[in-house]
Amino acid sequence: MPRALLAVFLAAGLAASVAAAPRSIMRAQRSSPGDLEVGGELAGLLPGSTRYVRYQDLLELPQETYTVSDDSNLLRNTVIGGVALATLACLFGRLPGSTLIVAICYDRYRTNYPRDYRAEHHPLLVLRIDGKLSDQWPRTPDGGSLGPYLISHPFFKPAFQVLSHQDEPQIPYGVTHLEFRRASVVFGAIRPPGQWPADSPVEQGYRIARQDCFRCHNSGAEGGQMSGKPWLELGSIAQSDPDRFKRIIRNPTSVAAGARIPGEPGYDDATLQALTAYFKTFSPPSRR
Numbered sequence: 169m170p171r172a173l174l175a176v177f178l179a180a181g182l183a184a185s186v187a188a189a190p191r192s193i194m195r196a197q198r199s200s201p202g203d204l205e206v207g208g209e210l211a212g213l214l215p216g217s218t219r220y221v222r223y224q225d226l227l228e229l230p231q232e233t234y235t236v237s238d239d240s241n242l243l244r245n246t247v248i249g250g251v252a253l254a255t256l257a258c259l260f261g262r263l264p265g266s267t268l269i270v271a272i273c274y275d276r277y278r279t280n281y282p283r284d285y286r287a288e289h290h291p292l293l294v295l296r297i298d299g300k301l302s303d304q305w306p307r308t309p310d311g312g313s314l315g316p317y318l319i320s321h322p323f324f325k326p327a328f329q330v331l332s333h334q335d336e337p338q339i340p341y342g343v344t345h346l347e348f349r350r351a352s353v354v355f356g357a358i359r360p361p362g363q364w365p366a367d368s369p370v371e372q373g374y375r376i377a378r379q380d381c382f383r384c385h386n387s388g389a390e391g392g393q394m395s396g397k398p399w400l401e402l403g404s405i406a407q408s409d410p411d412r413f414k415r416i417i418r419n420p421t422s423v424a425a426g427a428r429i430p431g432e433p434g435y436d437d438a439t440l441q442a443l444t445a446y447f448k449t450f451s452p453p454s455r456r
């Protein structure tokens with residue numbers, strides 16, 4: 169079949185499944201701990217309201233299957249099956265402009281899937297591992313639960329590089345919740361105040377922090393809350409003690425024994441400098 173025709177055929181197939189899987193799979197009440205919560209800016213939903221989708225109903229949606237060899241949560245050559253985040257974005261009727269998908273985990277870690285990331289990497293909400301349903305999934309390397317959901321990719325090839333930060337696979341496990349959001353609002357919460365050229369350290373630090381730090385550190389209601397250390401607090405440390413700030417990022421246990429923040433030993437001095445310059449823009453104005 170010619171490619172263009174195939175695309176039309178696939179689009180028609182997806183449209184048919186949208187009709188076959190009406191939004192009624194989004195229920196007002198939770199039916200089990202394995203339900204996926206969905207929220208954000210969805211057509212017909214008041215902002216802030218949550219809906220629940222059953223695992224069984226997700227298994228009825230159009231499924232994709234891949235053999236994965238490069239996901240650190242999974243053994244080599246694991247077969248994953250599930251629904252592409254792109255498909256979910258169509259099915260759940262997000263509002264125009266809500267192009268960002270935010271995955272939230274049981275430990276309040278969050279990962280962000282902007283439209284360009286989805287186009288490059290085709291992330292999948294995993295429902296089956298080696299054909300098995302979630303009650304038979306293996307444990308994480310440190311003995312935790314991979315479920316209720318995890319996100320993986322057919323394969324991961326980094327699509328951008330900023331200084332020594334390379335585009336990193338966003339592969340959370342323990343995902344309980346997907347939100348369909350406006351990127352301008354979510355990333356707007358950590359946009360550096362003022363205008364900065366694209367190649368300035370502040371802007372480079374922003375791009376890195378958006379993919380890295382924002383998963384565990386929050387700014388108000390946006391971003392992960394796993395660390396309990398909000399953006400302004402990081403800004404104060406960058407301002408008052410930049411050397412400590414840089415050491416925490418590169419080698420956290422050299423600053424605090426038992427630190428849970430993952431070190432970034434590969435970040436070079438220019439990268440640490442860019443992060444420091446960026447976070448300083450969030451320190452209280454009187455001390456800048």
Ligand code: HEC
Binds near residue numbers: 394395396405426
């Ligand atoms: C996987 C989660 C995670 C990521 C990603 C992360 N952090 Fe953290 N961070 C933590 C946790 C948890 C703490 C609390 C202290 C601890 O347990 O390590 C913390 C603490 C800190 C602190 C304060 C340490 C102190 O003195 O109290 C700074 C500064 C910091 N992080 C900066 C960053 C920056 C900058 C980035 C991005 C380059 C980042 N973190 C990415 C989890 C993370």
